[in-house]
Amino acid sequence: MPDKTCTDPVFTTSDPDGGWSDGGYYVHNNMWNQDEAGPETLHACAHDNWYVDSTQPDSTSVKTYPNVHKDINNLDGAPLSNYSTITSTFAGRGPATGIYDVAYDIWLNGVGQQPGVTELMVWTENHNQVPSGEKVATYTAGGVTYDVWANGSGYLAFVAQSTQYSGAIDIKAMIDWSVGRGYIPPNPTVNQLGYGIEFCSTGGVPARFTVSDFSVTMN
Numbered sequence: 001m002p003d004k005t006c007t008d009p010v011f012t013t014s015d016p017d018g019g020w021s022d023g024g025y026y027v028h029n030n031m032w033n034q035d036e037a038g039p040e041t042l043h044a045c046a047h048d049n050w051y052v053d054s055t056q057p058d059s060t061s062v063k064t065y066p067n068v069h070k071d072i073n074n075l076d077g078a079p080l081s082n083y084s085t086i087t088s089t090f091a092g093r094g095p096a097t098g099i100y101d102v103a104y105d106i107w108l109n110g111v112g113q114q115p116g117v118t119e120l121m122v123w124t125e126n127h128n129q130v131p132s133g134e135k136v137a138t139y140t141a142g143g144v145t146y147d148v149w150a151n152g153s154g155y156l157a158f159v160a161q162s163t164q165y166s167g168a169i170d171i172k173a174m175i176d177w178s179v180g181r182g183y184i185p186p187n188p189t190v191n192q193l194g195y196g197i198e199f200c201s202t203g204g205v206p207a208r209f210t211v212s213d214f215s216v217t218m219n
Contacts, residue, residue, distance in 0.1 A: 004212040006045035014041040022047040025214070030065045030196070037063040040199075051210040056202045060099060066209065067105065067196025070216045075111050077189030080175060083218050090195050091166035091213035094125050098207060099200035101129040103157075106171060108188035118184050120175065121157040122146070124164040129200060131157035139177060141170060156183050166213060190218075 011020040016031035025047035031037045038057055044050035052066040072078050094102050102125035110117035123131070123146075133151030139158055140146070144167070146158040156178055171193065178184040193216050197209040 004049050006043060006049045006051055006210075009043035009045055009050075011044040012041065014039065016040075018042065020044055025068050025070055025216075027068045028066065028194075028196075030067055031063070032065060033061065033063045036061055038202075038204075040064055040066065042066055048214045049212055051208055052197070053206055053208050054199050054202060055204065055206045056098065056199045058098075058201050058203050060200055062198045062200050064199045065105065065196050066199075067194040068211060068214050069105075069192055069194030069196075071192050072190050072218075075191050077108075077110070077191035079187050079189055080108075080172070080179075081187050083172060083190070085217060085219050086172035086175070086190065086193075087168060087170050087217045088193065088195070089166075089168045089213055089215045090124065090211075092124070092195065092197070092209065092211045093165050094127055094197055094209055095202065095207035096127060097205075098202040099128040100197055100202075100209075101126045101159075102197045102209070103195070104169070104171075105192075105194045105196070106175075106190075107192040108175070108184060108190060110189075111191050116154070118154045118156065118188060120178065120184070121155075122169055122171075122174065123157060123159040124167070126159060126163070129198070131155075131159060133157075136183075137181065139174070141173060142168065150183055
């Protein structure tokens with residue numbers, strides 16, 4: 001993991017929908033399940049240098065997804081065929097307590113839970129969490145093997161078999177493979193690419209997630 005620590009934040013928010021734009025990216029507190037979520041505060045020095053302190057109750061539902069993301073054409077997206085390369089670097093570390101996954105969240109053919117939208121996740125760290133659906137395949141790239149889960153309703157999760165605190169992923173290769181297997185319709189639009197942590201539980205005590213690298217290359 002790069003030697004980078006956010007010691008003097010330029011942005012801090014405890015707002016459930018609070019966020020900050022930096023360098024073409026958006027850092028978002030994203031406490032989307034507010035009815036169940038406990039308090040959470042995000043501190044950012046840069047889009048690739050931030051941390052969040054979160055206190056979540058002891059239950060299994062996802063409460064929050066603090067993340068950094070890149071929006072494509074203001075979320076309208078662009079066809080996958082426009083790109084020969086979509087890659088990303090990351091470095092992040094969960095608190096190693098409670099229930100959570102550190103993951104990419106990639107939205108295709110739209111953003112959100114509308115019909116026809118695909119949510120493709122890449123879990124780089126998993127602590128006691130289980131994806132939606134069932135395991136349907138394995139996928140190996142960059143020396144990492146992933147269990148691939150699908151629920152048949154537009155959700156795919158590539159779950160790394162070993163924890164990856166930092167590294168790089170070839171997002172286009174994962175999408176192409178998924179299209180080839182019939183999990184994603186051909187030539188989807190690419191609408192948003194994010195990386196963060198899905199907090200389910202911290203056991204009711206404060207826990208910290210840190211990010212020290214994130215970039216997306218698309219051409």
